[in-house]
Structures are given as structure tokens and as C-alpha cells.
Amino acid sequence: MEMKNNHSFLVLFLCFSLGTNLSIGEDTISMNESVSSGQTIISSSGTFELGFFTPGNSFKYYLGIWYKNISSQTVVWVANRETPVSDAAHLTIIQGNLVLLDKFQSLVWSTNISRSVPPKNLVIAVLCDDGNLILSDLSSNSSIPLLLWQSFDYxxxxxxxxxxxxxxxxxxxxxxxxxxxxxxxxxxxxxxxxxxxxxxxxxxxxxxxxxxxxxxxxxxxxxxxxxxxxxxxxxxxxxxxxxxxxxxxxxxxxxxxxxxxxxxxxxxxxxxxxxxxxxxxxxxxxxxxEQCDVYANCGAFGVCNNVNSSCNCLSGFKARSDAEWNSNNYSSGCVRVRDQEVQCNGITEDKDSFWMNSIVSLPASQDTNITVAEASQCRSACFNNCSCTAYTYDVSGACSFWTGDLFNLQQLSKTETEKTIFVKSGSPEDQTKAKKSMKLVVLLSSTTAFIVLFIGSFSYIYYRRRRRRMTKGTGTQISHLDKIGGGEIIDVPYFCLETILVATDNFSNANKLGQGGFGPVYKGIFPGGKEIAVKRLSSHSGQGIDEFKNEVTLIAKLQHRNLVRLLGYCINGKEQILLYEYMPNKSLDTFIFDGELCKLLDWKKRYDIILGIGRGLAYLHHDSRLRIIHRDLKTSNILLDEDMNPKIADFGLARIVEGRRTEAKTEKIVGTYGYMSPEYASDGLFSLKSDVFSFGVVILEMISGRKNTGFYQSEEALNLLGYAWRMWIEERAMQLTEKSLLESCNRSEVMKCINVALLCVQEDSNDRPKMSDVIVMLVGEGTSLQRPNRPAFVIRTHASSRPSSPSKVSNNQVTITEEGGR
The missing domain is CATH 2.90.10.10 (Bulb-type lectin domain)
Incomplete structure (x- = not known):
């Protein structure tokens, strides 16, 4: 669309007076100009765009404003919501109003400004950088352009x-x-x-x-x-x-x-x-x-399940529109199965077959409340009232009626008190048919019950025998772990697999939170609306029953605000599942390595997170009943709760060291490249100082927003530790700081954290401080810190972030990476 630059000064003045940034050109519609299908105007910064769009698979056109540079079209304002147009429509300015005309030049939408604007006046529409569409008169007698209309008001x-x-x-x-x-x-x-x-x-x-x-x-x-x-x-x-x-x-x-x-x-x-x-x-x-707390979420006569936010119909009802329900739109609700209204004037006899009872939460806003002596009187009162749709009665004598459609029914959790509501069912014709066939129903019911009982008993016996054979054949095919080796009882609730399947909607991709080396993690919604993170261990992950037992028993004994809390577990056949407290902000790496989300963590918040991780690690090393080495501390294993407090997670590789021992050795080297200490990677020697090394790497990644496995100073191909050491010895350490932190950071705190981090990643483990000392260094004011020695950094010739097999390496050329790490 051709745009003009007349009256540039006045338009710029208008933008400044409205507190928005504006440039003349493609962001403006002047008089005698229009926007048609395929044409748009764009705000001066390129953030927002106005034009015609077709939502989804629709062929209808709407005039709207959307974010221009976001991959999935995100519409934030629509002009003609109730009146879509064809592709021949256009937007223009007529008599001081923005108007949308269809192909017949009929008015579809208008700004509808009541005051008359002389036709000679210069009126323009501008799309501003904040997404506000403004219409202004630049010909007003005042030195300030006259604002006629803006989309932010509508x-x-x-x-x-x-x-x-x-x-x-x-x-x-x-x-x-x-x-x-x-x-x-x-x-x-x-x-x-x-x-x-x-x-x-x-x-x-x-x-x-x-x-x-x-x-x-x-x-x-x-x-x-x-x-x-x-x-x-x-x-x-x-x-x-x-x-x-x-x-x-x-x-x-x-x-x-x-x-x-x-x-x-x-x-x-x-x-x-x-x-x-x-x-x-x-x-x-x-x-x-909670989705079920939305009024009429499941429509009339629909019942909402808080566990997975799904909808079902009351007994005797069916979905009004199968197509809508299949697309998870339940608002149309349910209708009686035979689609007949209750004609209560034609019913003279109150029979049990006329009522359907459901144990659900009561609908919103009952229409009538009366007090009666017993339940039969409540039932009779509703039966004789043609407007009454349903009733409920409690032992206190309270009788409640509902008229019309029933909304806001919810499935009760096991912990809630049962509440039974009685709903009128079908028409008199249905009742007559039910009466005539009662004898046949009784006969068929008895026969069916006998057959079902016989088949059920046979199936149960067959299943139990087959289950015993499976358990005999493989040690991991057991229903649950009552005890760990040595007769130690697990003090963690056991969850049935069926409950977990319902909570995660059969591990649907819609509930998937992420994927780790040991398997995927899902969000589960359990009875009462409780959100829980469900880690489903993959059979190919390399974590066997021993690692699983290890993680369950370790976390069960740990209590600290900076450690993730284990809520339960499940072993069923080949399924090994851990249930943790749900962390709505996911993991630390989600924020610090994302170009946009990293801006949400200012320096104060990052400093608090560093302290929180340090305190959690110090608890594992020095303050818990057990002395524990985590062995896989990294940013993706630091979870963030709703207040952005850090919690250390994933203890599958953790090890207990007895008594006063602070180190141990293993032939199986596992962990994550970039976070493993050199002595562990080369000789399999892990200690409390191995975790200290990992903590130092995490600090540097949080300050710089860069991964340790990246390349910096490309002529030498340094990783982050090497780059940080270079900046330190050249007294340019502040250059490590991520740009988004420069305005909010406390320079002395940043330098202190870099110093502590470099002390933690020193090549010789004996030179590294204990975590208890690290905490003192971080929180101490005016504490004089040691100068660090050379870290165990890497000069590499090629990059790879993929897992590799364990291999022997020198201290300054670590190439080990994770084997089944998460």
C-alpha cells in the first residue's frame, strides 16, 4: 500500500503526546487511503501489524491487530468480531471515522465518533508500537493533535x-x-x-x-x-x-x-x-x-473431572454435539439420551425408574430451599413440581430444588463427602416401557449377574497365576516396593499405575513437561486438583531397579527447602515412576539460556538462586542425616517453584558416603559433560569436591548466560571455564556478565560470585573449598577471598553436545559425557 509522508511533524508530535513511538509511513492510514485484503500497516518498530486475517481453517475475513514477529499468529484486537467479511472488504477514513466497508460498500464496522469533523480536516489513523490504533485530527486549532478514538479504549x-x-x-x-x-x-x-x-x-x-x-x-x-x-x-x-x-x-x-x-x-x-x-x-x-472451577465448563448436565479437566454426561444423558466434544469443546453440554423433554403433567405415579441419582458436587445456585422431615417428602415435592429438574436432601432436613438445566457439576474426589443429587429422567413413554419390561429386566439381570460373576472369578484366578509366574521370572516385574534391600521400609506413598494414567491422561504429549536422559516428565493432576510432576523412567535409560531404589530411599530421607520433595512412586511391570512436587517454572536452564526468558531473572533473583542451590548442596554434604554426593548437579536439575526458589532434583546418580569419608571410587563413570570434575572423569574418583566443581560451573553459567560446552575465543576454542579464567587473569571478569544483568547487578556481588566459582572449579580438588565455606564466602560482607588457581578447563578442537561413551582423559582435556544422565 502506498503511504504518504505529509504532515510528518504533526504526526510525530501526536505520538509523543500519547506516550508512544511513531514514525510516518507504513504505520499510517491517511485520508483517501485504504487497507484491503493482502495489505497491512506495521508499527514503526515492526512489533505489531494491522490487516485482514482468517482464523484457523475459516474462510471468513476479520480486521485485526497481531504481533508481527511471532511464529504463531497472535491476534490481540478484532474490529468486526460479529460480522466477518469477504476478501473484497477494505478499511478507510470517511467523515472523520475509520470505517470498514464490504464489497458492496456497505458499512460493516466504524469507530462511530459522534462529533462531526469537517471534511477538509486532516484525520489519520496510526498503529503505534504498543499495539494501540489511534485516530486523530491533525487540523484542530490546538497545538496538540486531537485524539478522536483509540483501540485501547475498546x-x-x-x-x-x-x-x-x-x-x-x-x-x-x-x-x-x-x-x-x-x-x-x-x-x-x-x-x-x-x-x-x-x-x-x-x-x-x-x-x-x-x-x-x-x-x-x-x-x-x-x-x-x-x-x-x-x-x-x-x-x-x-x-x-x-x-x-x-x-x-x-x-x-x-x-x-x-x-x-x-x-x-x-x-x-x-x-x-x-x-x-x-x-x-x-x-x-x-x-x-482449576478448569472445573469455570462456570458451565461442561455445559448443561455435564460433569467435570478435576483430575484431568475432562467432561462426562450425567447418567441417562449424552453429548449434544459429538463433533464439539471430540474437539474438547464441551460448552454445548448434554441432552437426555432419547432427546425428549420431561412431560411431568402426563406422569401420575412416582416410581424409582423415573429418577437418576449421581454422586457429584451440587450445581450452582439452587432455586428453592425447604425444610422437610424425611427424604420421601423432598422427592414428592420435586415430583409434583413440573419446573423441578432435580433435588437433593441431607440428614439435617434441608431439601433443595433446581429448575431448568443443571450447570457446574463436578466429580467428587475420594476425600470429599458424598452428595447425591436426584435428576428427573425421561418422558412418560420411557416410564411405561420400563414398567412393562420390569419382569424381563429382573430375569435378564439375574442371569447376566451369574455369568459375569463366573467369568470374573475365572479371570481373576488366571490373572493371579500368570502374575506369580511373571514375578518369578524377573525381579523387576513386581507390583511395588514395600522394602528395600536389608529390610528397610520406604517411607513414601505408593501410587497405583491406574491413578497415574488418569492424572496424566495416559501420558499424553499435551501434559509432557520435558525429556531427560532417564525418560520424559509429565504434569499430572490428581484428586483435589493437586499438580504433581510425574517422571516416567525409560526402559532404555540405563537406570535399573537399583538406581530407582536409590533415588526413592535417598529423597525420602531428605528434608530441605532447596531440595525437591518426593511425593510418591510406582513400580508396575516394566513401569518405574517417580512423583515429585510440581515446579511451575520448570528448570533453571529454561530461563538462563533463553534469549527472552533470561531477562526475567535480574541479578538479585539470580543471586538468591545461587545461594539457594549452595544451601541445598551444603545440606547434602554436611547437615543431613546422610552424607550425600549428588554427582549430577547441573542447571537442568535445578527446578524453580512459583516464587523462583531453586530446588535440587534428580538423585538417581547420588551416592551415600559412610561416616567421615568424603570420597569414593567407581568403575562406572556417569554424569553430564561440562559439569564433571576432572578427577571423576579420568579416574572415577568422586567426592564432595566433585559437587563443588559442578556448583562452580553452574554459577558461571548463571552469570554469563552461556553453556560451559560452548566455544568462546574461537582461535583457541575455549569452553566457559577457560574463557572465565582468561577474563580473570586479564582483570576483565565483568565482561563475563550477561548483558541483560549489567543494569541490575551489584558489581561487588558479581565479582565475588565469579571469584567463588573459580575457587570451586580449581583443577586440584584439595584446593576447592567445602560447601559450608562456600556459603560463608557468598553471604559474608567484606570477606577477603583467596585468589583461585588454574581451573580444569578445556581447549578443544571440535564441539559436541551429544552423549559419548566413558573414556580415560587427562585432567585438562575432559571429554566424558553422560551415560544415562538426565
């Missing part, structure tokens, strides 16, 4: 940093986020979020009427019911309340990170960040946290 399903959701006290107009209908249809969906100005809180509604979530009032820093907001080292949230308006807004401390706040089709509000390494949006937080 958000659709999302709002960006600098946007707002609020209430205008002068016009009584609210800004409301409304979800898409589904992922391929931007028309208004069932869920919306708005501000409740009286209580200074955000609320989410279903169908614009039924409120099912509230954020609680603003406490001066955050909304108290949104714990994710407390992690405010990334976002700066604000709530403004003055005589003209009340509104909620936010910004990022690092504005270069793509972000969005959306009312999602799932019924949850979500704060998202773009991750370059994941090539996907990273969910920072979501509310409600």
Missing part, C-alpha cells in the same frame, strides 16, 4: 501493556474483555472479564450474567486472590481510582518481552509471555487455576 479479548480494563464514571461505560467463541472463531464467546469498581476487583462472568470468579479487592500492590501477581519482578500492576474513572492496567519492567493478558476461550484469564526457546506462549499465571 479492547476485545485481550489487553496489552499500557492498555486498561476499567469503568468511566462520567459515561458509565465499562471496558470488558470477551473471549472468542472458540479458537477458530473470534465472535464473542461465553466468558467475559470486567472491573467491579465498587469492590475494586476483577470479576469473570458466564454469558455476561453469572459471576463465577472474583479477584478480591486491590490491596495496594496486587489483587489478593491472584498469587501470580506477587511475582512482580516481571510485571508492574496498577489500579487507578479517581473522580473520572477507575481502571486496572499493567506494564513490563522489560518492554521488549512480548506479553498479553487475555480472556481465554477456556473461561480463564491468563497472563502470558512469549518464549523464544519454547516457540510458544508461556503461561505466567491463570485464574481460576
Amino acid at each position: 479492547p476485545t479479548h485481550a489487553f496489552l501493556p499500557g492498555g486498561k480494563v476499567g469503568y468511566d464514571k462520567r459515561t458509565q461505560r465499562k471496558q470488558v474483555l470477551i473471549s472468542w467463541k472458540d479458537l477458530n472463531d473470534p465472535s464473542p464467546g461465553l466468558f467475559s472479564m470486567e472491573l467491579d469498581p465498587r469492590r475494586a476487583q476483577l470479576v469473570i462472568k458466564w454469558n455476561r450474567t453469572t459471576q463465577y470468579w472474583a479477584s478480591s479487592s486491590w490491596n495496594g500492590r496486587t489483587f489478593s486472590s491472584v498469587p501470580g501477581m506477587r511475582l512482580n519482578y516481571i510485571f508492574n500492576y496498577s489500579y487507578i481510582d479517581n473522580e473520572n474513572e477507575s481502571y486496572f492496567t499493567y506494564s513490563l519492567y522489560n518492554s521488549e518481552i512480548p506479553s498479553k493478558f487475555i480472556m481465554d476461550v477456556s473461561g480463564q484469564i491468563k497472563q502470558l509471555l512469549w518464549s523464544t526457546s519454547l516457540d510458544d506462549w508461556y503461561p505466567f499465571w491463570a485464574q481460576p487455576t
Whole structure:
């Protein structure tokens, strides 16, 4: 599209007055210009783009704004949500308004500015670098261009940093986020979020009427019911309340990170960040946290399962739309199996066959409450009321009725008290058929029960005998480990495989968190909505039953805030599974080696993480009941909880050393290249100082944002340790610091950490400090530190990050890498 540069000065002035960056050209629509299908305008920084798009597999066209440089098209604003157009439509300026016209020149959408703008006035539309589309009159008598309209005042399903959701006290107009209908249809969906100005809180509604979530009032820093907001080292949230308006807004401390706040089709509000390494949006937080807490998540007469957020229909009902349910869209709900409404006027006799009972959580908002003496009176009252759909009764005499469709039914967990609801079933015709066939049903039921009992007994006996033969043939094919060698009882809960399969949706890829050398890790949602990390050990990983027992027994005896907590285990046939506390922020390497996510960890947070790892390691070496050498400390084995606190994980390779011993020897050298000490790699000698070496490598990687196995100073092909040593002896150590840290870092702390790290990676293990001394060095103020000796760094001639077989090497040319490491 051809763009003009007239009135450049005025437009630039307008941008500055609105607090946005703007350049004239491809970001502007002037009068007598238009945008048609295949044409776009782009903000001056190249961040946002406006044009026509077709969502998913749709052939319908919508006018929208999206992030330009993100691989998966991310639309943040849509003009014609309810009225899609053909590819012949175009956007232009007419009589001071932005208008969208279809191929017949009929009006589809407009900014609908009521004030008249003289036709001679110069009106332009500009797409700004913050994603805001503004319409301004540059011909106003004032020296400041007159703002006529901006898209930030009319958000659709999302709002960006600098946007707002609020209430205008002068016009009584609210800004409301409304979800898409589904992922391929931007028309208004069932869920919306708005501000409740009286209580200074955000609320989410279903169908614009039924409120099912509230954020609680603003406490001066955050909304108290949104714990994710407390992690405010990334976002700066604000709530403004003055005589003209009340509104909620936010910004990022690092504005270069793509972000969005959306009312999602799932019924949850979500704060998202773009991750370059994941090539996907990273969910920072979501509310409600449980999908089943979303109102009508499974539609009418649907039952939500909190374990895997799936939906089922009540007994006697079926999905209204199989196609929608197969695509995980359950909002259409369920209908009676015979698709007949209850005609209660035609029913004169109350029989058991007329009722279906289900043990579920009770639906939202009962319509009638009465007190009766016994359950039969409650049932009779509902039966004689044609509007009554269902009833429930408890021992206190409380009788509750529901009319119309039932929503918000949830499957109860085993720990919840049973609550039975009785729902009216089919029509009188169904009842008559049931009555006539009752005798036949009784006869067939008796016969069937006998056959099922016989087959079941035979199958059970056959299975038990076959199971005993399997257990006899192989030592690992056992149902679970009651005791470890020597009769030691495992003080860790045992989980049935079936429970784990349900929690992980049969180890579906959608729940996969990552892949390690010992096998994949999945997110599992267990009864009560508890999130647990499930590590499924691969049969090809090299970790056998001994390593599995080792990890279970070790972690069961360890209690420290910087060690990951083992919640359970399972051994069933060839399956070996460990269940850990779920870490929402995954592992440390996810952040420090990612070009975008690394900006989320400022120096203070990294320093805290370094201290946390050090304290966890010191506990293993000196303070726990057992003296433990981890042997596989690395950034991918450091997990981060929701507050970014570090927790050391993966103890499959860890070893206990008895009494006062601090070292041991092995013929089987395992670990991860770049983190193994030279004496372990060359001679199989591991000690507490082996972990100290690994800790030093982790510190340098955290400061530099670089992997130890990379190449620096290409003429000598130094790894990170070699490069760090070169910078140290040349007194240029600060050049190691990652660029994103330079503004936030405390120079003396950085230099102290580099010094400590180099002390930890010294070539001679006897020169390395103990972890207890390392902690003193890190937390001490004004402590005079030793100068380090030469580290065990590597000068290499080729790079390889792939695993290799163990081999003997010299101290300064380590080439060992992991054998079954994770």
C-alpha cells in the first residue's frame, strides 16, 4: 500500500503526546487511503501489524491487530468480531471515522465518533508500537493533535501493556474483555472479564450474567486472590481510582518481552509471555487455576473431572454435539439420551425408574430451599413440581430444588463427602416401557449377574497365576516396593499405575513437561486438583531397579527447602515412576539460556538462586542425616517453584558416603559433560569436591548466560571455564556478565560470585573449598577471598553436545559425557 509522508511533524508530535513511538509511513492510514485484503500497516518498530486475517481453517475475513514477529499468529484486537467479511472488504477514513466497508460498500464496522469533523480536516489513523490504533485530527486549532478514538479504549479479548480494563464514571461505560467463541472463531464467546469498581476487583462472568470468579479487592500492590501477581519482578500492576474513572492496567519492567493478558476461550484469564526457546506462549499465571472451577465448563448436565479437566454426561444423558466434544469443546453440554423433554403433567405415579441419582458436587445456585422431615417428602415435592429438574436432601432436613438445566457439576474426589443429587429422567413413554419390561429386566439381570460373576472369578484366578509366574521370572516385574534391600521400609506413598494414567491422561504429549536422559516428565493432576510432576523412567535409560531404589530411599530421607520433595512412586511391570512436587517454572536452564526468558531473572533473583542451590548442596554434604554426593548437579536439575526458589532434583546418580569419608571410587563413570570434575572423569574418583566443581560451573553459567560446552575465543576454542579464567587473569571478569544483568547487578556481588566459582572449579580438588565455606564466602560482607588457581578447563578442537561413551582423559582435556544422565 502506498503511504504518504505529509504532515510528518504533526504526526510525530501526536505520538509523543500519547506516550508512544511513531514514525510516518507504513504505520499510517491517511485520508483517501485504504487497507484491503493482502495489505497491512506495521508499527514503526515492526512489533505489531494491522490487516485482514482468517482464523484457523475459516474462510471468513476479520480486521485485526497481531504481533508481527511471532511464529504463531497472535491476534490481540478484532474490529468486526460479529460480522466477518469477504476478501473484497477494505478499511478507510470517511467523515472523520475509520470505517470498514464490504464489497458492496456497505458499512460493516466504524469507530462511530459522534462529533462531526469537517471534511477538509486532516484525520489519520496510526498503529503505534504498543499495539494501540489511534485516530486523530491533525487540523484542530490546538497545538496538540486531537485524539478522536483509540483501540485501547475498546479492547476485545485481550489487553496489552499500557492498555486498561476499567469503568468511566462520567459515561458509565465499562471496558470488558470477551473471549472468542472458540479458537477458530473470534465472535464473542461465553466468558467475559470486567472491573467491579465498587469492590475494586476483577470479576469473570458466564454469558455476561453469572459471576463465577472474583479477584478480591486491590490491596495496594496486587489483587489478593491472584498469587501470580506477587511475582512482580516481571510485571508492574496498577489500579487507578479517581473522580473520572477507575481502571486496572499493567506494564513490563522489560518492554521488549512480548506479553498479553487475555480472556481465554477456556473461561480463564491468563497472563502470558512469549518464549523464544519454547516457540510458544508461556503461561505466567491463570485464574481460576482449576478448569472445573469455570462456570458451565461442561455445559448443561455435564460433569467435570478435576483430575484431568475432562467432561462426562450425567447418567441417562449424552453429548449434544459429538463433533464439539471430540474437539474438547464441551460448552454445548448434554441432552437426555432419547432427546425428549420431561412431560411431568402426563406422569401420575412416582416410581424409582423415573429418577437418576449421581454422586457429584451440587450445581450452582439452587432455586428453592425447604425444610422437610424425611427424604420421601423432598422427592414428592420435586415430583409434583413440573419446573423441578432435580433435588437433593441431607440428614439435617434441608431439601433443595433446581429448575431448568443443571450447570457446574463436578466429580467428587475420594476425600470429599458424598452428595447425591436426584435428576428427573425421561418422558412418560420411557416410564411405561420400563414398567412393562420390569419382569424381563429382573430375569435378564439375574442371569447376566451369574455369568459375569463366573467369568470374573475365572479371570481373576488366571490373572493371579500368570502374575506369580511373571514375578518369578524377573525381579523387576513386581507390583511395588514395600522394602528395600536389608529390610528397610520406604517411607513414601505408593501410587497405583491406574491413578497415574488418569492424572496424566495416559501420558499424553499435551501434559509432557520435558525429556531427560532417564525418560520424559509429565504434569499430572490428581484428586483435589493437586499438580504433581510425574517422571516416567525409560526402559532404555540405563537406570535399573537399583538406581530407582536409590533415588526413592535417598529423597525420602531428605528434608530441605532447596531440595525437591518426593511425593510418591510406582513400580508396575516394566513401569518405574517417580512423583515429585510440581515446579511451575520448570528448570533453571529454561530461563538462563533463553534469549527472552533470561531477562526475567535480574541479578538479585539470580543471586538468591545461587545461594539457594549452595544451601541445598551444603545440606547434602554436611547437615543431613546422610552424607550425600549428588554427582549430577547441573542447571537442568535445578527446578524453580512459583516464587523462583531453586530446588535440587534428580538423585538417581547420588551416592551415600559412610561416616567421615568424603570420597569414593567407581568403575562406572556417569554424569553430564561440562559439569564433571576432572578427577571423576579420568579416574572415577568422586567426592564432595566433585559437587563443588559442578556448583562452580553452574554459577558461571548463571552469570554469563552461556553453556560451559560452548566455544568462546574461537582461535583457541575455549569452553566457559577457560574463557572465565582468561577474563580473570586479564582483570576483565565483568565482561563475563550477561548483558541483560549489567543494569541490575551489584558489581561487588558479581565479582565475588565469579571469584567463588573459580575457587570451586580449581583443577586440584584439595584446593576447592567445602560447601559450608562456600556459603560463608557468598553471604559474608567484606570477606577477603583467596585468589583461585588454574581451573580444569578445556581447549578443544571440535564441539559436541551429544552423549559419548566413558573414556580415560587427562585432567585438562575432559571429554566424558553422560551415560544415562538426565
